[in-house]
Amino acid sequence: MPIKLIVKHKDERHQNKGTFKPYSFNGHVNYNSMDEPNLESARLTEKTEDLRKRNQIPFKFDGEPVGELAGRFEHWLPGKKFEVMAAVNNFAMSLNARGKVIADMTELVCVTDNLPLANFDYWERLIRSQFSKVVSDTKHASQMCTWLDLISADGRKRENTLRTLCGGAPNAFFLCMALRRLNDWAPQVRQAAKEQLAKIAKHSDPQDVANATSVVLVHWNSWGRIDETEKQVLLNIISRPQVANAIVAKLMNSSCGPMPSLFSQLSRTNILDTHLTNIAKSAIQPCIRAKAFRALFEKRLTWIHGREWVWTDIRYCEGQFKPIVYERQISVSLSSAELLNRSAHDASPIVRRVAAEFLIRELESLCSKAKRYAQGFSADKSNSVSERGRFALKMLSKT
Numbered sequence: 001m002p003i004k005l006i007v008k009h010k011d012e013r014h015q016n017k018g019t020f021k022p023y024s025f026n027g028h029v030n031y032n033s034m035d036e037p038n039l040e041s042a043r044l045t046e047k048t049e050d051l052r053k054r055n056q057i058p059f060k061f062d063g064e065p066v067g068e069l070a071g072r073f074e075h076w077l078p079g080k081k082f083e084v085m086a087a088v089n090n091f092a093m094s095l096n097a098r099g100k101v102i103a104d105m106t107e108l109v110c111v112t113d114n115l116p117l118a119n120f121d122y123w124e125r126l127i128r129s130q131f132s133k134v135v136s137d138t139k140h141a142s143q144m145c146t147w148l149d150l151i152s153a154d155g156r157k158r159e160n161t162l163r164t165l166c167g168g169a170p171n172a173f174f175l176c177m178a179l180r181r182l183n184d185w186a187p188q189v190r191q192a193a194k195e196q197l198a199k200i201a202k203h204s205d206p207q208d209v210a211n212a213t214s215v216v217l218v219h220w221n222s223w224g225r226i227d228e229t230e231k232q233v234l235l236n237i238i239s240r241p242q243v244a245n246a247i248v249a250k251l252m253n254s255s256c257g258p259m260p261s262l263f264s265q266l267s268r269t270n271i272l273d274t275h276l277t278n279i280a281k282s283a284i285q286p287c288i289r290a291k292a293f294r295a296l297f298e299k300r301l302t303w304i305h306g307r308e309w310v311w312t313d314i315r316y317c318e319g320q321f322k323p324i325v326y327e328r329q330i331s332v333s334l335s336s337a338e339l340l341n342r343s344a345h346d347a348s349p350i351v352r353r354v355a356a357e358f359l360i361r362e363l364e365s366l367c368s369k370a371k372r373y374a375q376g377f378s379a380d381k382s383n384s385v386s387e388r389g390r391f392a393l394k395m396l397s398k399t
Contacts (some may be wrong), residue, residue: 011358023369029150046079050116059105080114080115083111083126084112084123086107086127088108088127088130090107091104091131093137095144095302109170109174112174113171113173113286117212124180128153129185130330132152142201145157145165147161147169147177150162150178151177155188157270157283158181158184158189159188162192163192163196163396168200168202168203168205168208168223169201169204169208171211172207173212174218175200175212177201178197179193179197179234180195180229181193182223182234183214183220183224183225184225189224189290193233194229197234198237201243206240206246207246208377209237209243210243210246211376213237213247214245216234217234217262218262218265220265221307238269243380247266247271248271248272250265251263251283252279252282252283252284252288253284254285259358260287260291263292265293271326272295272301273330273331276296276330277292277334279292280296280344281344286346289348289350289351290348290350290353290354291337293351296332296334296339297336297339297354300327300328300330301327302326303326303328304325306324306328307321307323307324308321319339319386340355340359340366340369343355343358344373348383349382352385353382353384355373355377356380359377359388360391360392360395363396370392371396374396376389377389378390
């Protein structure tokens with residue numbers, strides 16, 4: 001039976017952002033005591049909240065002070081982790097309230113908006129554990145399907161949830177949770193994901209789709225259960241114009257993160273073909289500009305399709321995984337001389353090194369211009385660029 005979920009507008013979410021306010025007694029809090037009165041609704045005083053932020057509050061978690069656990073979980077304790085636990089508790093309690101047919105997940109959506117998608121395994125385990133604990137401890141457990149049931153330990157519930165949920169994902173976190181079902185260990189769940197994910201993504205915010213799919217594309221080569229048909233589902237999702245433009249904008253404007261890996265995986269499709277010139281010119285990360293220039297120079301895009309095991313010495317059972325590289329040809333409107341001129345004057349030595357490599361390969365075709373560029377590269381401040389410039393001058397002296 002589908003459940004109606006309340007999610008307030010994004011502006012309202014941050015105005016009503018909730019934090020974990022546990023029940024306090026004698027300056028300590030026991031997060032395992034689910035039978036304490038008003039555990040989910042109690043509020044800390046302003047002084048206690050200030051101590052919590054400075055990681056000096058003498059709370060206890062699983063019988064250990066939070067200050068001791070903070071060294072293990074670094075900056076996630078006692079802040080983000082407890083906020084997520086509180087939001088899951090409040091959502092579960094509103095879901096299981098007797099006679100209530102509407103569950104308010106506004107607080108949960110607000111908290112997960114700020115979670116990094118890179119640590120998704122950790123957050124999935126935390127949410128699954130906390131949600132199942134609250135639901136099992138509640139006398140009037142709800143049988144309705146929610147977004148959190150996508151990570152249920154019960155495979156039948158995961159499949160049923162995928163087939164039951166209607167509408168778009170509340171944010172990128174929940175959409176990423178759904179996309180990860182393409183690598184689920186249960187074949188029935190993967191089949192349900194193949195059938196339903198396109199509908200969910202269609203009704204989701206294109207920016208959320210771009211953020212979620214970007215994370216999945218970077219890591220899907222490590223997924224052992226996903227096959228080509230399931231990968232095609234994801235490629236079809238990112239091929240939508242709005243999503244494709246959002247991903248390209250993310251690729252160009254991100255100053256950190258695994259954007260080179262994302263660039264490589266996007267090369268499977270024609271999303272980048274019309275944007276390569278702009279990416280080479282305006283992308284923030286030098287590695288992205290270098291990859292774009294290399295693709296324009298070589299008139300081809302390459303990507304890692306997967307990895308295969310290769311024996312290096314079968315007598316001693318020694319071997320290693322080697323990447324399987326695929327490529328496809330692209331059409332480039334700019335001339336080689338124009339590309340060399342743009343890349344040679346780039347601010348990053350990573351890009352200028354690509355230009356110097358191309359110069360060495362195209363010495364004959366560039367004719368008189370080759371010497372001018374070689375002299376410029378030989379005087380470059382970067383050793384990797386200058387050594388290529390000197391090599392080009394040495395090759396020119398032999399002709």
